[in-house]
Amino acid sequence: MNKRMATPGRAKISDVAKLAGVSPATVSRVLSRPGLVAEATRLAVMNAVSATGYRMNHAARNLRKQRTGSVVALVPNLGNPFFAKILEGMGRELARGGYDLLVADTLEGEGRHRTLERFLDPSRADGIILLDGLVPHADLDQRDDLPPIVTACEWIEGASLPRVMLDNREGGRLAVAHLRELGHGRIGIIGGPSQNVLHQARLAGAEAAAEGAQLVSFPGDFTLASGQAAADLWTAMPDATRPSAVFAFSDEMACAFMARLHQRGISVPRDVSVIGFDDIELASHLTPALTTIRQPKRDLGRAAAGIIIDRIAGREIAEVTLLVPRLMLRDSTAAPAGPAGGTDRA
Amino acid sequence: MNKRMATPGRAKISDVAKLAGVSPATVSRVLSRPGLVAEATRLAVMNAVSATGYRMNHAARNLRKQRTGSVVALVPNLGNPFFAKILEGMGRELARGGYDLLVADTLEGEGRHRTLERFLDPSRADGIILLDGLVPHADLDQRDDLPPIVTACEWIEGASLPRVMLDNREGGRLAVAHLRELGHGRIGIIGGPSQNVLHQARLAGAEAAAEGAQLVSFPGDFTLASGQAAADLWTAMPDATRPSAVFAFSDEMACAFMARLHQRGISVPRDVSVIGFDDIELASHLTPALTTIRQPKRDLGRAAAGIIIDRIAGREIAEVTLLVPRLMLRDSTAAPAGPAGGTDRA
DNA sequence: AAAATCGTTGTAATCGATTTCAGTCCAGTG
DNA sequence: CACTGGACTGAAATCGATTACAACGATTTT
Known part of the structure; x- marks a missing residue:
C-alpha cells in the first residue's frame, strides 16, 4: 500500500524534498545528521522518506564523499x-x-x-x-x-x-617439540610450496625444535591431493628411513594423509603419528581426531x-x-612403536 | 620513474585529456570504444594515460552509467x-x-x-x-x-x-534407495531444521524411496555438532529400534557422526552404514571414505x-x-550385519 | 558547384547526493 | 532600540565520468 514511485526508477532525494516541502540539503541532513534539523522538519522529511520508499544511491554518495x-x-x-x-x-x-x-x-x-x-x-x-x-x-x-x-x-x-x-615459526616449533617429546627421532614434513612464506616460517620453527631429530621433506601445497600423494611416498619408503611421525603444514593435507594410510591398512597413531596445522573445524571430527596447531x-x-x-x-x-599458536592435543599422535621392541626401553 | 600526479589524489580523466591535448570526452571514448577514435589521437591518449597512471573512478562511472x-x-x-x-x-x-x-x-x-x-x-x-x-x-x-x-x-x-x-528430492531418493538395496530396513535420518526447504525436499525423496523401510529421525541442523549429537542418540538406542544405516543431510553431519561412533568403538560400515549429502571435497578423504550424494x-x-x-x-x-544429483559410492555403506546371523540367509 | 555524408572531436548536460556558504528569523543583550 | 548570536534552511558548487548533440573538415555524390 506504500505510495512508491511507480515510475521506472526509485525516488531520489529531490523527490523526497519536494514531497516534504524542503530542499534536498535538508533531507540529506535529516538522514545523516538529524541533530541539525528542527523536530518538525525532521518528522515531515521522515514521512516523505517512507512514503516514497526512498533509498540512498550508493554510487552518488560514494562519489561525493570519496569513500565507499x-x-x-x-x-x-x-x-x-x-x-x-x-x-x-x-x-x-x-x-x-x-x-x-x-x-x-x-x-x-x-x-x-x-x-x-x-x-x-x-x-x-x-x-x-x-x-x-x-x-x-x-x-x-x-x-x-x-x-x-x-x-x-x-x-x-x-x-x-x-x-x-x-607466529608461524612458533607453531612449527610447537609441533616438532611435541613429536620430539613423544620420542620421535625421524619426522616427516609435508610442507607448502618452497617459496611460500608460511612454509618457510613453519619450517624454520620445525628445524629449530628438531635438535637431534632428522627431518624428512615431502612435497606439498596445502591441498588434499598433496597430502594423499605424501601418504603414497611414505608407504613406499623402506623401514629404515621412514619417519615415525609426520607434521603436515595444513589440516587438509594431514586429513588426506591419514585417510590414504588407513586405506592401505596403516594405523594412526599406532604406526605413524600425524600432526596438522590450522585446526579447522573438522579437525576434531576426523578419525582419529587430529592433533594440530591451532590458529586463532x-x-x-x-x-x-x-x-x-x-x-x-x-x-x-x-x-x-x-x-600465538596453540597445540591441540588429540588422538593422532602417540609415542612411536619401538623400532625393535621399543616400549620396554622406557 | 612514472610521472604520476604527485598530488594527494589521482589523475582524473580531465588531467589525462589536458596532457594529451584533447577533451575528456575523447579520453573516455578511447577507453571504452577505441574504434571511434582516430589512431593518432588514440595513441596520444594512451600515452597520457600511462604517463599519469590514470585509473577510472568507479563511483563516478557507476553513477553515470547506473550500473556497478x-x-x-x-x-x-x-x-x-x-x-x-x-x-x-x-x-x-x-x-x-x-x-x-x-x-x-x-x-x-x-x-x-x-x-x-x-x-x-x-x-x-x-x-x-x-x-x-x-x-x-x-x-x-x-x-x-x-x-x-x-x-x-x-x-x-x-x-x-x-x-x-x-534436485534435492531425487537426491534423498537416491540415498535411501541405495541403502534399501543394500538390505537396510531401518534407516536413520539426520535432517536439517524442519522448516528448511532442503530438509523438506530431501525428506520427501527419502520417504518416497523408503517403501517398506522404516525411517527414524534424528534432529539436525547441518552442522558438525548436530552430527555428533546424533551419534550419541544412536548409541543410546536399544538394539531393537536402532537403525542399521544412517542418512545425513550434510557431509559435515555424516563426518561428525562417524567420528563420534569411532570414538565409541563402533565401526562404519560394519556396525552401521553412513551416507552423506553434498560431496564436499573432504568426503573422499575421510576414514572411511564417505558414500554421499553429490551436488555438482x-x-x-x-x-x-x-x-x-x-x-x-x-x-x-x-x-x-x-x-541432477549423483550417488558417490565409497566405503561408508555396506550391507547390514544380519540381525541374527544375517548373511547366511542370502 | 552545391549538397550530402562520413569520420572525428568538443561542448555541455547529466547521474544523485553532500556540503559550503550565505542568508533568514527570532531571542537575548547592552 | 540596535546588535549579536544561535538555530535553521536553501542555493549552488562539487565529486568524475559518460554521452547526446552539434560542429567541423574532407570527401563523395548528384
Whole structure:
C-alpha cells in the first residue's frame, strides 16, 4: 500500500524534498545528521522518506564523499575452509566499525594479478585486507594511489605493509617439540610450496625444535591431493628411513594423509603419528581426531579488521601483529612403536 | 620513474585529456570504444594515460552509467565449505560475462535482515545471487526497486524468484534407495531444521524411496555438532529400534557422526552404514571414505551466474533450473550385519 | 558547384547526493 | 532600540565520468 514511485526508477532525494516541502540539503541532513534539523522538519522529511520508499544511491554518495563504506578482503581461494572463520571474525568487527565486508577471490594463478589490480582502488574499497601472499611484490607499499592495505595470514616478503598473522615459526616449533617429546627421532614434513612464506616460517620453527631429530621433506601445497600423494611416498619408503611421525603444514593435507594410510591398512597413531596445522573445524571430527596447531582464526580476522579500520581513520598502527599458536592435543599422535621392541626401553 | 600526479589524489580523466591535448570526452571514448577514435589521437591518449597512471573512478562511472559491474552473492555462512566450490564456479562464469563477484555473509540470525536490505540495492550490485533461504519472505519478487535476484541452492517458498538448485528430492531418493538395496530396513535420518526447504525436499525423496523401510529421525541442523549429537542418540538406542544405516543431510553431519561412533568403538560400515549429502571435497578423504550424494557444485554456481547475467541483460530465463544429483559410492555403506546371523540367509 | 555524408572531436548536460556558504528569523543583550 | 548570536534552511558548487548533440573538415555524390 506504500505510495512508491511507480515510475521506472526509485525516488531520489529531490523527490523526497519536494514531497516534504524542503530542499534536498535538508533531507540529506535529516538522514545523516538529524541533530541539525528542527523536530518538525525532521518528522515531515521522515514521512516523505517512507512514503516514497526512498533509498540512498550508493554510487552518488560514494562519489561525493570519496569513500565507499566497505572493505574488500582478497582471498586466494574461497574453497579453503581455513578462511571461513577468519572472514567471519573480520566481518563482525568491520560491521561494528560501520564497514561492509566484501570478499573477492583472486582465483589463484590465472587472473590473480588482474583481480588484484581491479580491487586495489580507493574508488572501490576504503581498505583492502590481503590474504594472498603470492601477489607480485609490486610496489604495493609505495604507491600513493592505493587504499590502505593490510596483509593477513600470509604476507609479502620485502613489502613494508602492516601484517597480522600467526607466529608461524612458533607453531612449527610447537609441533616438532611435541613429536620430539613423544620420542620421535625421524619426522616427516609435508610442507607448502618452497617459496611460500608460511612454509618457510613453519619450517624454520620445525628445524629449530628438531635438535637431534632428522627431518624428512615431502612435497606439498596445502591441498588434499598433496597430502594423499605424501601418504603414497611414505608407504613406499623402506623401514629404515621412514619417519615415525609426520607434521603436515595444513589440516587438509594431514586429513588426506591419514585417510590414504588407513586405506592401505596403516594405523594412526599406532604406526605413524600425524600432526596438522590450522585446526579447522573438522579437525576434531576426523578419525582419529587430529592433533594440530591451532590458529586463532576469529581473532586473526578481528585483528586484521581492527587494523584496517585504524589505518583508514589515519591512526597509527602496529606494523606486525603476531598471534600465538596453540597445540591441540588429540588422538593422532602417540609415542612411536619401538623400532625393535621399543616400549620396554622406557 | 612514472610521472604520476604527485598530488594527494589521482589523475582524473580531465588531467589525462589536458596532457594529451584533447577533451575528456575523447579520453573516455578511447577507453571504452577505441574504434571511434582516430589512431593518432588514440595513441596520444594512451600515452597520457600511462604517463599519469590514470585509473577510472568507479563511483563516478557507476553513477553515470547506473550500473556497478558487479554481482553480490549473499551466503548464510561463509564457514560452510559447501559454498566454496559453488562460489568458485560462479566467480569464473561472472568474470566471463564481465562482472565481478563479491561475496557477503548474511551472518545468520543477528543482522541477517539488515545485511540483506543493505545489499539489495541496484546502486550496489547489478544482480544478487541469494544462497540463503531463511530470509523473511518479504515481497522480494514484487518490489520494483530491487536489482534482479536469483536464488541458488536454497530458495524461498512462496516467492516467485528464479531458482537454481539440485534436485534435492531425487537426491534423498537416491540415498535411501541405495541403502534399501543394500538390505537396510531401518534407516536413520539426520535432517536439517524442519522448516528448511532442503530438509523438506530431501525428506520427501527419502520417504518416497523408503517403501517398506522404516525411517527414524534424528534432529539436525547441518552442522558438525548436530552430527555428533546424533551419534550419541544412536548409541543410546536399544538394539531393537536402532537403525542399521544412517542418512545425513550434510557431509559435515555424516563426518561428525562417524567420528563420534569411532570414538565409541563402533565401526562404519560394519556396525552401521553412513551416507552423506553434498560431496564436499573432504568426503573422499575421510576414514572411511564417505558414500554421499553429490551436488555438482561448480555447475550450480555457473548456472546461477549464467541466469543472473541473463536477467540483468533482460533476457528471458528459466524459472527453475534443476541439477541432477549423483550417488558417490565409497566405503561408508555396506550391507547390514544380519540381525541374527544375517548373511547366511542370502 | 552545391549538397550530402562520413569520420572525428568538443561542448555541455547529466547521474544523485553532500556540503559550503550565505542568508533568514527570532531571542537575548547592552 | 540596535546588535549579536544561535538555530535553521536553501542555493549552488562539487565529486568524475559518460554521452547526446552539434560542429567541423574532407570527401563523395548528384
